[in-house]
Amino acid sequence: MFKIQAIAMNTFKEAVRDRILYAILVFAIAMIAGTVILARLGAGSGEKVIRDFGLGFISIFGTLIAVFLGIGLVHKEIDRRTIYTIVSKPIHRSQFIVGKYLGLCFTLFVNVAIMTATLVGIIYFFGEGLWDFRLVAASAMIFMELMVITGIAVLFSAFSTPALSAIFTLSLFAIGRLLNDFMMFGEKYAGATAGKVIGGLYYLLPNLARFNISTEVVHGVPLGEVISGMTILYGLLYVVTLLALTALIFQRRDFR
Amino acid sequence: MLVVKTEGLTKEFRTGFWRTRVRVLHDLNLEVRQGEIFGYLGPNGAGKTTTMNLLMGLIYPTAGRAWILGRDVSDVAVKAAVGFLPENPYFYTYLTGWEFLNFYGQLFGIPSGERRRRIEELLHLVGLSDAGKLQLRKYSKGMLQRIGLAQALINDPQAVFLDEPMSGLDPVGRKEVRDLILSLKAKGKTVFFSSHIIPDVEMICDRVGIIVNGRLIRVGPLEELLGSELESIEISASGLDDAAMVEMAQWSVRPPVHRGEKVFFAVGTEKEAMQVVERLLKMGALIHAILPHRLTLEEHFLREVANREPGRRASPEPGRRGGP
Numbered sequence: 001m002f003k004i005q006a007i008a009m010n011t012f013k014e015a016v017r018d019r020i021l022y023a024i025l026v027f028a029i030a031m032i033a034g035t036v037i038l039a040r041l042g043a044g045s046g047e048k049v050i051r052d053f054g055l056g057f058i059s060i061f062g063t064l065i066a067v068f069l070g071i072g073l074v075h076k077e078i079d080r081r082t083i084y085t086i087v088s089k090p091i092h093r094s095q096f097i098v099g100k101y102l103g104l105c106f107t108l109f110v111n112v113a114i115m116t117a118t119l120v121g122i123i124y125f126f127g128e129g130l131w132d133f134r135l136v137a138a139s140a141m142i143f144m145e146l147m148v149i150t151g152i153a154v155l156f157s158a159f160s161t162p163a164l165s166a167i168f169t170l171s172l173f174a175i176g177r178l179l180n181d182f183m184m185f186g187e188k189y190a191g192a193t194a195g196k197v198i199g200g201l202y203y204l205l206p207n208l209a210r211f212n213i214s215t216e217v218v219h220g221v222p223l224g225e226v227i228s229g230m231t232i233l234y235g236l237l238y239v240v241t242l243l244a245l246t247a248l249i250f251q252r253r254d255f256r
Numbered sequence: 257m258l259v260v261k262t263e264g265l266t267k268e269f270r271t272g273f274w275r276t277r278v279r280v281l282h283d284l285n286l287e288v289r290q291g292e293i294f295g296y297l298g299p300n301g302a303g304k305t306t307t308m309n310l311l312m313g314l315i316y317p318t319a320g321r322a323w324i325l326g327r328d329v330s331d332v333a334v335k336a337a338v339g340f341l342p343e344n345p346y347f348y349t350y351l352t353g354w355e356f357l358n359f360y361g362q363l364f365g366i367p368s369g370e371r372r373r374r375i376e377e378l379l380h381l382v383g384l385s386d387a388g389k390l391q392l393r394k395y396s397k398g399m400l401q402r403i404g405l406a407q408a409l410i411n412d413p414q415a416v417f418l419d420e421p422m423s424g425l426d427p428v429g430r431k432e433v434r435d436l437i438l439s440l441k442a443k444g445k446t447v448f449f450s451s452h453i454i455p456d457v458e459m460i461c462d463r464v465g466i467i468v469n470g471r472l473i474r475v476g477p478l479e480e481l482l483g484s485e486l487e488s489i490e491i492s493a494s495g496l497d498d499a500a501m502v503e504m505a506q507w508s509v510r511p512p513v514h515r516g517e518k519v520f521f522a523v524g525t526e527k528e529a530m531q532v533v534e535r536l537l538k539m540g541a542l543i544h545a546i547l548p549h550r551l552t553l554e555e556h557f558l559r560e561v562a563n564r565e566p567g568r569r570a571s572p573e574p575g576r577r578g579g580p
């Protein structure tokens with residue numbers, strides 16, 4: 001556990017000392033702050049616009065950071081041969097994978113937290129001095145989704161190049177977001193066999209739409225109705241499966 | 257107990273579009289004993305790094321097995337007693353030297369107090385005490401090699417594996433690494449290191465293994481490997497007339513070389529040397545020196561490589577050394 005923590009902290013350090021991360025973060029904060037202008041332009045429900053776009057930006061930039069850091073996470077260690085000095089230490093390869101993953105999740109957590117704090121702060125000043133902590137719940141679910149996306153990116157990064165991993169991950173991200181629509185489409189128009197295939201894929205592919213509760217949160221649906229324990233369990237199980245698969249692939253490969 | 261043992265260790269890589277198999281290590285049977293410095297010598301592409309990486313569990317053998325300190329190399333626990341410096345090491349450039357060593361110390365689960373003490377000690381040992389707060393991206397090649405060595409020793413290992421530890425170092429740095437390896441031996445550690453810099457190997461190794469084209473072709477104590485085998489006897493003389501020169505050219509195993517007044521030539525056996533000396537005296541020549549010449553490790557090495565890798569020339573140029 002101590003060793004996993006060491007790997008995770010080192011991963012976090014690497015991300016934090018990378019200027020590109022700051023660039024993305026600063027840009028994201030600027031965009032979130034920029035929603036104020038959008039709100040001023042539009043009439044009426046200005047706060048809704050800020051909440052809506054703000055959460056959208058958190059999700060977009062979070063995904064960007066997750067994919068951007070995730071695809072290189074393991075590949076870079078192999079490419080730069082830093083893996084040589086790690087694998088030759090008394091640590092299991094699976095521990096390394098888990099450590100890298102957790103380190104990146106921690107990085108994402110800090111980033112999402114900063115973005116969310118910005119958004120909550122803007123709402124406080126823009127609105128009538130109201131702390132909107134429901135936004136934190138929406139962000140938490142965005143983070144949950146990012147954990148799954150990161151898991152996917154790390155899985156690909158264990159055996160393919162960053163460019164390919166990025167393509168794979170972003171494709172799966174898009175499919176995952178639209179999975180429910182595909183499913184409905186399949187139920188309506190596909191035949192029996194095709195329907196079964198689509199049904200199977202439905203359970204296999206990450207259903208990322210489940211984590212998206214932003215609209216409901218913005219429109220004031222009670223949190224108890226939109227956050228389900230099943231969704232959280234689903235996310236965790238999905239991540240564990242992805243990591244197990246990554247570790248399995250990683251365990252067998254030659255580093256050269 | 258043997259520190260390293262391999263049995264029929266074989267490695268094939270698949271390369272190219274057709275994924276054709278290339279065998280880069282053939283049936284390696286190697287033994288490294290407790291407390292010795294073992295030099296693993298071979299030309300570029302011989303398979304030294306491949307062997308090293310197999311022992312470190314970075315790549316998996318196609319066939320055969322390997323043990324370190326009596327345990328299969330796939331057993332992660334054995335690494336607790338092992339130190340490793342990879343070839344041309346690349347490190348986390350965003351860490352400072354101190355953080356870097358601290359990280360590896362954590363991977364060994366060394367408690368923080370001891371870790372701190374050990375880091376200071378090692379930074380001092382490799383002469384980087386002042387560079388501990390500097391990020392590795394600002395290190396020179398030689399400094400990286402040193403911090404790499406420190407990293408390999410963070411756990412006070414029983415067995416140390418160094419893949420070309422002297423590469424990229426200047427003569428002073430090379431000497432320091434040699435001294436470091438000798439001091440490890442003095443502490444009872446076993447050192448297995450690869451190199452193609454022969455003098456480095458010659459100066460410190462107890463036993464040497466020579467690998468060429470993926471095959472271990474020689475292994476043994478340095479003295480034994482160098483042997484007492486006489487390569488040639490070099491004779492230098494002066495005052496030879498043309499007829500004497502022609503005769504001597506016939507005796508000599510390589511073309512005679514003139515240097516000023518003197519002429520150098522070499523014969524194969526002691527008996528021949530006696531005969532030549534007799535002839536020379538009879539012809540009124542002045543004899544300056546008679547030097548028996550034994551093969552150096554370098555010449556052994558070149559000879560072995562030439563035998564296994566046709567196309568590479570090996571015989572030392574005539575008269576390149578010698579002269580009284």
Ligand SMILES: Nc1ncnc2c1ncn2[C@@H]1O[C@H](COP(=O)(O)OP(=O)(O)OP(=O)(O)O)[C@@H](O)[C@H]1O
Nearest residue numbers: 256269271280298299300301302303304305306307
């Ligand atoms: N990943 C790989 N894929 C295919 N062939 C490889 C791979 N790594 C090494 N080889 C081949 O295996 C052979 C041995 O390589 P290795 O790196 O072990 O040599 P070496 O003795 O360490 O050489 P050097 O002194 O140059 O470091 C070489 O012919 C090399 O081309």
Ligand SMILES: [Mg+2]
Nearest residue numbers: 304305306343
């Ligand atoms: Mg090598």
